Amino acid sequence: MQISMNSVVSLNYEMFDASGVMIDKNHDPIVYLHGGYDNILPAVEAALDGQEVGKTISVTMDPDDAFGEVDPSLVHEEDVGLFPPDLEIGMMFETRDPETGESAQFRVTAIDAGKVTVDGNHPLAGMQVRFEAHVLDVRPATEEEIAHGHVHGAGGHHHE
Numbered sequence: 001m002q003i004s005m006n007s008v009v010s011l012n013y014e015m016f017d018a019s020g021v022m023i024d025k026n027h028d029p030i031v032y033l034h035g036g037y038d039n040i041l042p043a044v045e046a047a048l049d050g051q052e053v054g055k056t057i058s059v060t061m062d063p064d065d066a067f068g069e070v071d072p073s074l075v076h077e078e079d080v081g082l083f084p085p086d087l088e089i090g091m092m093f094e095t096r097d098p099e100t101g102e103s104a105q106f107r108v109t110a111i112d113a114g115k116v117t118v119d120g121n122h123p124l125a126g127m128q129v130r131f132e133a134h135v136l137d138v139r140p141a142t143e144e145e146i147a148h149g150h151v152h153g154a155g156g157h158h159h160e
């Protein structure tokens with residue numbers, strides 16, 4: 001069965017940076033509903049269209065198609081006193097906007113002279129990445145899955 005609109009696709013993936021170093025891979029297979037439901041990067045979804053079990057795709061994406069360009073307005077300096085004493089570079093913090101309730105993740109990128117630099121950009125922002133995916137399984141989605149816009153069952157969405 002070929003991957004098309006409303007296919008449920010299971011895949012393994014590996015992601016590489018511009019120098020070919022592997023930066024991410026899945027542990028359990030990724031299962032997603034194909035067909036523009038915004039469940040997977042659009043460039044990857046386009047490359048998977050028409051593929052079938054056993055096929056491997058490779059997509060090289062510029063930042064715009066992957067995790068975006070670096071937004072300098074998401075980089076802030078804060079007073080070190082606002083952070084826990086065991087602060088280290090690379091730590092992640094979550095903030096919640098009291099007005100909108102939206103949460104944002106910040107990464108500590110520098111600690112210097114009582115100031116902490118935090119960066120809210122995706123760690124892969126500004127990077128060209130290559131995404132390799134191996135198709136493990138393809139099945140038709142159920143009507144309920146299509147109505148919800150996501151996969152149910154193993155690897156998918158669970159409802160209470």
Ligand SMILES: [Zn+2]
Binds near residue numbers: 148152
């Ligand atoms: Zn659902």
